[in-house]
Amino acid sequence: xxxxxxxxxxxxxxxxxxxxxxxxxxxxxxxxxxxxxxxxxxxxxxxxxxxxxxxxxxxxxxxxxxxxxxxxxxxxxxxxxxxxxxxxxxxxxxxxxxxxxxxxxxxxxxxxxxxxxxxxxxxxxxxxxxxxxxxxxxxxxxxxxxxxxxxxxxxxxxxxxxxxxxxxxxxxxxxxxxxxxxxxxxxxxxxxxxxxxxxxxxxxxxxxxxxxxxxxxxxxxxxxxxxxxxxxxxxxxxxxxxxxxxxxxxxxxxxxxxxxxxxxxxxxxxxxxxxxxxxxxxxxxxxxxxxxxxxxxxxxxxxxxxxxxxxxxxxxxxxxxxxxxxxxxxxxxxxxxxxxxxxxxxxxxxxxxxxxxxxxxxxxxxxxxxxxxx
Numbered sequence: 001x002x003x004x005x006x007x008x009x010x011x012x013x014x015x016x017x018x019x020x021x022x023x024x025x026x027x028x029x030x031x032x033x034x035x036x037x038x039x040x041x042x043x044x045x046x047x048x049x050x051x052x053x054x055x056x057x058x059x060x061x062x063x064x065x066x067x068x069x070x071x072x073x074x075x076x077x078x079x080x081x082x083x084x085x086x087x088x089x090x091x092x093x094x095x096x097x098x099x100x101x102x103x104x105x106x107x108x109x110x111x112x113x114x115x116x117x118x119x120x121x122x123x124x125x126x127x128x129x130x131x132x133x134x135x136x137x138x139x140x141x142x143x144x145x146x147x148x149x150x151x152x153x154x155x156x157x158x159x160x161x162x163x164x165x166x167x168x169x170x171x172x173x174x175x176x177x178x179x180x181x182x183x184x185x186x187x188x189x190x191x192x193x194x195x196x197x198x199x200x201x202x203x204x205x206x207x208x209x210x211x212x213x214x215x216x217x218x219x220x221x222x223x224x225x226x227x228x229x230x231x232x233x234x235x236x237x238x239x240x241x242x243x244x245x246x247x248x249x250x251x252x253x254x255x256x257x258x259x260x261x262x263x264x265x266x267x268x269x270x271x272x273x274x275x276x277x278x279x280x281x282x283x284x285x286x287x288x289x290x291x292x293x294x295x296x297x298x299x300x301x302x303x304x305x306x307x308x309x310x311x312x313x314x315x316x317x318x319x320x321x322x323x324x325x326x327x328x329x330x331x332x333x334x335x336x337x338x339x340x341x342x343x344x345x346x347x348x349x350x351x352x353x354x355x356x357x358x359x360x361x362x363x364x365x366x367x368x369x370x371x372x373x374x
Contacts, residue, residue, distance in 0.1 A: 001082040002031040003073075003097060005048050005090030007191035007226045008266040009033070012112060012158060013088050014040035019364035027368075030080065032069070035225055045076055049226055066093050074100045081106075084371030087131075088112050091123075098130040107132040107370045111363055113145065124148035133370050135363045138307070139353065155362040156355025159266075163273040165251040172252045176244055182216040183258050183334050186276075187243065188250075190263035191224035198283040199263050200232070202321055204239045206261060209327035211241070214334055219243040220257065222250040258340060259333050261326060264301045268313065272304040272350045277343040279329055280305075280315045304350050312346040 004013040014036035020027050021041060030043040038044050046069050070093070077085075077100065084107045087094040091114035101108050108131045114123050127134065128150035135155045136142035142154040165172075173180050187207060189199040207219050221236075221243050223229055229245060236243050246253055250267075254260060254276045262268055264282040271278045280302040305311050316326050333339055 001077075001080070001085045002029060002033065002037065002042055002088065003085065003090070003094060004031070004033040004037065004088040005093055007034070007224055009088040009090055009112065010036045010048075011162070011266075013037045013042065013086075015158060015162060015360050016086065016088075016111065016364055016367070017042050019360045020367060023361070023364050024368060030076075030082075031086075032073070046072070069093075070096055070100065073097060074104075077101060077104055077106060083107070084109060084132075084367055086111055086367055095126065095130070098127075102130050109133050109135055109363075109367050109370050111135045112137060113141070115141070124150065133366060135366055137354075137359065139355070153362075153366055154355065155366065156357075156359035157269070158359040158363070159269055159273050160351070160354055160357045161360050163251055163270050165249075165255050165274075167249070167252050169252075169256050172249070172256055176220075176246070178218055178244075178256065179216075180256075182218055183214060184218045184220060184256055185210060185330060185334075186253050186257035186260035186262070187219060187221045188260055188262040188267050189221075190265060190267075191226045193227075195263050196227060196231070199281060199321075200235055202281065202283070202323055202326070203261055204235060204241060204243075205323035206327045206330070207241055207243065208239060209323055210330055210334075213327070213331050217334070220253045221245050222253050223247040259330055261330065264303075264315075264317075269303045269354075272307075272347045273354070275344045275347045275351070277333065277340045277347070278302075278304070278313045279326060280313050280317075281321045281326060282315075282317050283321050304347060307350050307353050308346060312343055312350070 002013045004010050010033045013033050017029050017037060017040040029041055030045055032046040032048055033042060033044055034047055034049045085101050087110045089112040098108055110127060110131045113127055113134050124145050125148045128148045134145045134150045134152040136152050137157045139154055142152050145152040187203045189196055189203050210217050223245050232245055254271050254274045257276055259277045260271055261279045261281060264280050268280055282301060300306050301317055302313050302315055304313050314329050
């Protein structure tokens with residue numbers, strides 16, 4: 001059983017599902033996810049496309065639905081008696097699943113486990129008390145869980161396997177009629193509805209200001225499979241902007257972009273793997289932001305900065321996420337290409353720290369090994 005609660009988890013669950021089937025063609029897969037996991041052969045007991053939320057306050061709106069799903073998952077565990085359950089990210093919900101599974105004696109693997117290094121090591125101890133094995137994607141994360149008493153294996157980051165453009169830059173330029181001699185800026189507002197609501201207007205106003213200063217700039221916006229194209233295009237038209245909305249070619253988009261403005265999340269690490277300079281933005285409700293300020297133990301929000309131990313990608317978070325400030329920084333980078341080159345060199349170092357390729361296959365083998373031991 002594979003359980004994911006949002007777009008990035010759906011992607012990682014789908015890749016894991018394919019790797020499991022390659023290693024064991026007889027494996028039966030069911031769980032919770034969205035279209036990517038379904039396409040990869042996972043029988044979805046629950047489609048979570050509408051559930052993805054951001055932050056503490058925002059998640060409250062889904063509590064009743066999540067409680068119902070949790071109850072139904074318990075019934076499904078009793079009925080199907082899975083050999084192993086893989087939890088992917090989504091900690092608020094998946095930790096409750098872990099309690100239910102442990103009570104039933106079902107082995108658990110946590111893949112993209114709760115960020116104990118950010119929230120405090122008490123969270124690592126909770127995971128260690130419930131989960132059979134942690135498949136850690138970051139080396140410093142593995143150390144934290146090991147110190148907390150978890151059985152942990154550093155598998156490396158699966159993005160190194162996944163983030164591979166299918167088209168060359170030249171092919172992509174031709175497909176979308178782009179001019180390689182003019183600046184290209186990618187706008188990535190995220191994959192959750194809450195992110196689109198809060199960040200898309202900021203990114204569009206940012207684009208408008210960049211266009212006023214550097215008129216030849218070309219803008220690209222990738223469409224997450226969880227987002228309605230009509231909603232995005234309506235807001236673009238309202239702003240009077242020319243932005244190419246692209247579906248299914250995010251890595252190509254990142255590769256050709258001189259710089260991207262990106263919502264904090266998986267996309268920042270994807271960009272790091274490709275060496276794409278970025279500016280990281282984020283906004284949540286006031287209560288979520290305030291709790292985060294109190295509880296989060298790291299100085300940065302963007303994973304490339306956390307891994308590097310310094311700010312190599314400028315961050316504009318909460319009240320600092322203002323179009324005037326963001327556009328000014330983008331314009332500075334575009335007008336000084338040598339600064340972009342320095343960032344690209346720093347991102348290569350971040351990539352090296354993520355481990356080697358093969359993480360998905362290593363995780364799949366770990367899952368099969370745990371599932372065989374009752």
